[in-house]
Amino acid sequence: MKVTQHLWFEKDVEAAVRFYTALIPGSKIAERSAVMADNPSGEAGSVKILSFTIGDQNYMAIEAGPLDPFNHSFSIMVEPETQAELDRIWDALAEGGTVEQCGWVRDRWGLCWQVAPARMRELMSDPDPAVVKRVTEQMMTMVKLDIAPLEAAARG
Template structure:
């Protein structure tokens, strides 16, 4: 069967990043870490590592292969969380040593962009009552880490 596997490029520490993500998310693990041999054109023996790992049951690949100046930040991984406790846990862990941005976005210490979003946000934003959805969107635009209680207050017009 044909499938798509997200591949991440890191200047260094791809194996550390994969282990970090796998420890945070259920049904996740590092499947293998392989160092390229000495005759690799990409660098000295052991300097380039290829990591296969699974996040939330889906396959990923990562590679530590030195700086890549043209890295595209247009790609991010969104995690839908069941509630505020999960938002807080993932936000705190992934933002440590990284950079936080507006509306639930952050870039972790490895340079990967994430969106930490409560599942309720999508449900409220898709409400046929566009006035409610607009209030939620407006509230979200004022937040860095998303606050489920505040989003619900905006939804209900409180």
């Protein structure tokens, strides 16, 4: 069974999806659906629905005008392997968007992302509660996450 997250954009859906699929390695647009005739959703030929993958996750996006804005109850988490890759992704998402504490960033379309080092899960699930506490305290001082200070906090 295929499971797909569905994203509702007010406008610029094709630009958003092209940006996301260019930004994250292994991502691609699978299908594009154009409006067949002029209607309230848009001009004939305009792209309003796209199916795509970000990494190994399936998404569908629709441009259907204003509804409820994106919020923190749904976010996409990206876990880069290196700090350089994390910086590249974070900086691109933050351009025209809003940065937030603990690795959260809201992109220019309002979609919420969490950008955290791949090793973060391991650090946060360490069997030693003191390690988890130190890593958490260090993370709480950050906006964009930086793996070196997090690793140092884990070591004590």
